[in-house]
Amino acid sequence: MGAIDNGIVSPAREIIQNSFNVSKSIGAWMITIYTLVYAVSMPISSKLSDIIGRKKMYMFGIIVFGIGSALCGFSNFYGNFAFLLTARVIQAIGAGGILPIATTVIGQSFPPEKRGTALGMVGAVYGVATIVGPTLGSTIIDLAGQNHWGFIFFINVPICIVTLFLSGVMEESKREAKSRLDIPGALILAAMIASLLYALTNINFFSVIESLQQQKVYPFLITFVILIPIFIIVEKRAADPVLSMKYFKNREIVTIFIIAFIVGIGMMGMVYMPQFAENTLKLKSGSGGYLVTLLAVFSGAASPLSGKLLDKKGAKLVLIIGFACTAAGTLVLGLLAAKSLTLLSVLIGIAFMGVGVGFTMGPPLNYLILGAVKEEEGATALAAMSLIRSIGVTISPGFMIGFIVDASKNIQPELMHMLQSGFAKAGGGDMLAAMSSNGANASKNLFASLQNADVTTIVSQLTDIFKKILPEEAQIYVLPALNSMASDIENTFQHILNRGYTHMFIASAIIAAIGVVVSFTLKQKPGLKIN
Template identity: 60%
Template sequence: MIKKNQTLILILFMLGIFMGAIDTGIVSPVRGLIQNSFKVDQNIGTWMITLYTLIYAISMPIVSKLGDKYGYKKAYVFGIATFGIGSLLCGISNFYGTFGFFLTARAIQALGAGGIMPIANAVIGNSFPEEKRGSALGLVGMIYGVGNILGPTLGSSIIDMAGSSNWGWVFFINVPISLIILILSTSLKNTKASTERPMDILGAIVLGGVIGSLMYALTNLDFFNFTESIKSTDVYPYLIIFVLLTPLLISIENRAKDPVLNVKYFKNKEMLVILIISFIVGIGMMGMIFVPQFSENVLRLKSGSGGYLITLLALFSGISAPISGKLIDKKSARFVLLLGFTFTICGTLFLGLIATESLTFISIFIGLALMGLGVGFTMGAPLNYLVLKTVSKEESASGLATMSLMRSIGLAISPSVMIGFIVEASKTLQTKLMDAVQSSLGATTSGMPINPTNTNTDVFKSLQNADITTIVDMLKAALESILPSQIKPMIINAIDSVSNTIIDTFQSVINYGYRNMFIAAAIIALAGLIATLFLNRKCEKPKVS
């Protein structure tokens, strides 16, 4: 059955993968619009991302195990239908709902999304003979990588067409795609992967608690202020819950006849290395999110316009992903991962060390091209291929879900790590801006200091939201509210004459943060490359039982 319908299977499941991939980033450009429409502050508004991430991570291994047990078609149809309903409700909440209704819809959407990716990868991977499996998974990697990267750009484009007050169309776009997939899926037969063993319900419940507590704690942990951050009630209670539940989960899963999470994965050397690499890839992926803001700062572009440069990442990722599949078939998944991490290291170092100094489009283009090639080689095909080669066919979906879960945990850690470099650099912004203005206007002010003694005043917090095109006006507004009256008119009128100095200083400070962030991303990629060296060179199939 499967061999005769390979084209239909590819179309059917890659549509779902693309839909799920774009949704991870499509919400980013409209997050502020959604917050404002419901009149909630930023701390409450972040739950639209946090809740989705938590439910998605929890649902992946559970829905995937249901797929292994009751059939992949049933699990996939459940995932698509649930995702479509959640998307519809999210869109409706734009016009008729409350923020609580919207969050409930997001939770439904995330529950469905958790059953799409692992199931699709398992079916596609097992539908092709081993000599063609890499090529098929390479196409999957291309769709996933391009969709993931283009999500924010697509979100911005939809808002441009529909209008900022109609953000619900960002979610409505998923509804027709879901319907097409559901219609196409009627021609597929349901295939069961495992024997009739009782569902591990207790394990699923405890696993949900373990994943949820860990992900929530990591989401709120500030790695650059670790000592104080870990004392927060949003962090340490959940880490305690994670620590208490983990041994309980191990005990339950060791006794279960058909565990929802096979702890033996972590005892098998090959599978453990795959999971570690997945975790590293998850951390490194977040560096892509900051490309638009980085490009805007380097090229002095208006805020929001840098998002279109992310298409360069998508373009080169789309080139390398299918190539990675063919290289897997001809060489090995290990070779492709080494190649991918090498490209990523070169790309991130080029952006951090060259682009931040040369300040040219060509330097950003080269860096993003290298980085995009690296993403295409590492994100999809090789890890999926290795999991399918390592675990038994009966556990394909749950094995892939475990790998995706580790990547999601890396994604949860990454924002706190990556944004920390920008925040740390920004701490010197006020002082350096004041010093630059004082130096440039020294003669004008007759030696009078314009850097007030109350440098910790809240008015300077507004500079945290400045970009390279607004920093001059925002600095003028901040100074106007705190300068002594005898020098205020003189300084405010003179600021425009030193605007280039202000912009240069702002650019230099923020670029220093990006420089360190991309160097850190290169180090993370290096860790991935080193971990890859521990993979089985002969790609023999270890038994995980």
Template identity: 50%
Template sequence: MDNNKKRIIALIIFLLGIFMGAIDSGIVSPARDVIKNGFGISESLSVWMITIYTLVYAVSMPIVSKLSDRYGRKRVYIISILTFAIGSSLCGISNFYGNYTFFLVARVIQAIGGGGIMPIANAFIGISFPPEKRGTALGFVGGIYGIATILGPTMGSSILSTAGNDHWGWIFFINLPISLIILALSINLKENLGEAKSRMDLKGSVVLSIMILSLMYALTNLNFGDLSKSIQDTKVYPFLIIFFIFVPLFILVEKKAQDPILNLSYFREKQILLTLILGFITGVGLMAVTFIPQFAENILKLKTGTGGYLVTFMSVFAGVSAPLGGKFIDKYSAKLVTVLGMICTAFGTFFLAFYTTKYPNFASIMIGLIFVGFGMGFTMGTPLNYLMLSFVDEKESASALSTLSLIRSIGVAVSPNIMINFISEAGQKVQGNLMAVMPKITIPAYPGAGKTTIDIAKMSSGGKLSSGALAKLQSADATNIVSVIKDFAGDMIDKIIPGLKGRMMESMGNMPKGAASHIDFNKIFSGLKADYLNKIDAKKEVIEKTFQSTISAGYKNMFITAGIIAIIGLVAALMLSNKKKIKAKNI
């Protein structure tokens, strides 16, 4: 078999691994409530099925990657695939046998395997393909990773729809045939590097693991919208303290290590540091995409849960631009592709912020998503992996790429806590803004008093709303906001009628004896509720626009922030050099 065929088979092996590992980060999200209900656990406990995977994945990346640099990438990659397959099998089995603790242990095993897949695959491809084809090969990696990451939640929902909620284990069993194909194809794969001349940096591995765990857990629980209060939370500040205490200890340990787990020189060399900064920025941008389905649902008045298809469209654009960017790298430079990606991302996010929110329609949102999709494809790994490999010795390629992945993971951890605050702030304004455009309740005239009106906005702020009606209002979308408001108003009117009757009786107390006995209170209040609900129907368009504009204001600020981050990334990209020094290694 010639080298070209070997490289194609190797590319398939690693693309399958990357696809399998990438979809798993999102495929569990839509199943979380289903799994939670299956185990009968609380909401707070259910979060750990995702959190524990994220934490262990982040910890395992640098350690497993270092092992692959020392003992051989093929060997460690195959072990990673096996570990991931075993963890996936155990996760699926826990659907039928086992408990939540068993399931979390299985997720840990799965994360350990997953942590070795991405950096090893990128390193193997990066030094195995000749310079004139390397960008194209890494481009396919970026495309597959982008598509898999974005489609993960959609695939999870599809599997649940097919297998049924009682058989959620199939979202994990789906990994088994992919793993078997990878293992079968790996038989003829040639070993790639592997030098174990010095001791493994065990001390550094332990200290780095503690640092990563404490930082990632703190960032996951940090609320940037209320930073001063959030940082005092026991789920945040103790772990930040641990992180900062261990930083100087880690530096001391790594300076003495013969073969450090993390090369500190990466943070001293300008070009590598710029690449790591860009990795953090792309991590932040990647997670901002998770809010696009909700944004689309609000803009296009779609029912909650149906906006995911637009993410599918965007993944197509990302999937096309990633290999295209790889070809541009081969022909021009990684710097050019990175700059182009940041420009597309900035334009797309600013377009969504300033144009789509003002002119909410399918065409306007698609234009923005096309540019964001192309921006993601151009920046999601391909040029950054290429740059990272060009700045380090090939013997450190896997550990260098794991460092980049780790920094990107930190960006992923930070992003939701930043972005969600804009949406939450908008959500808090919904009730007040809607009440401001609500019609007033008109109380019919009765003996002793003329016609009066009641401002429902003042009443709703007085805490007279039932928790059920308030919950419906908070979970409303653009398609049902009017019906929810009608339930809201009906609940309010039911609450105030007894009080109004009481005040009427009191005001009639000074009337001549017997004068109030013939007053029919039921007649006075009959039709009051129906008339008011009809007034709400008449203001349907105003209410819907108010709801949309209020929510869109939150998304607008979020996209502006994402655009500013992309501009910072553009500045960093312009400071990159076009240095190339990667040598191809035969497979």
């Protein structure tokens, strides 16, 4: 439930923002604010669970998440956009207390020799939920109707109620707290996380210098840098710090954090799989999500297998296999599928990526971190690792989408050249001259209207635009010629975008290869604790 909820909102984002009549930049906050608050709440909720007991904190998280979900749903009928954002904050606070605690309880409920299998099951559920979220969101919207998008949130409420009853069987685990919650440390940590993640969300990694000069980036990065030494001083003086500095002094734990960061960056290659599949296979927009569901199937099947292998061979081998499969899958998609344009090549790439996700997403990292700290610190250490992975996830979209945006710049000149040549052969003369009644900006207006086009709609959108901007005498030559060039137009559009996807997948493969190298440096053996 916690893993699904961010993805489930993605397909409904435009519907929700349009229902409140807000812009895309404002509408994006329904996801951004959830991500920020979720990242902030994880380490604080986990530290509270160490102090007051994991069962109490887990049940509190479920209740808060359920209330937030209900409020999000009610905003569809009774609230406004500000009300929805407030409800998303409440929802994210609850979510931050669910996953790290649940993973810790399950992992520590099994002896070390069986812990991998247990965590493998958790990883299977989490991995499948993360990937299936967007598809489930689309399905609920289709069933309930676009005017009833609130049901993507209401569905959580009965699940929360059932989970509360089931969680009654959990055993409480409480330790003697050295002190109350480190409130100064928690507040500074929250400010640090929020500042860093907000700045990273707004950075264009293909125009870093320009991005760093923007007011929505540099003040927040400066705030983050200033708070680092303050946070270190406060935590060193705290009797029971919210984030222990000793984690960053231990080589093995730092290596685990680096791998978590790499996993976070690599995860986002999956986000663009639907659009890649649609462009490569000329599928209708929105239908690519079904192939991502297939990726979830491979991931869900691989995760328990990785858990079994964890128990027998340890996390090092599992991570190496996982990163190697991810690299293989992305290379198949970028170098083979993007050029051959066949369903088989896409499926092979998806299969490798699914296995890679199942082997790296959760089980081995959770296994490593739980084995590297004292039992009573398990939830806190897991939250710290999840936070670092969240930073990787935050960086990744701006980095990955840059390849697609860069390739898209070639759509206008290459299509213009093709159309000019085709119209001239058809006897239509110079296309730009035929647009003279609309002035020199006709060409610019033409392609400005194609921002939302895909490979299946590019020809029809071009046809509609030419009907609007061309005089009737020009349309006699242009429209038949455009129809005759339909296949060439689609192929050109398809190949231009796939160049960007190829570069994106190659970058993902390089990141996975770095993961392989870093995994080789792991020294920890199964069951070894680092205190």
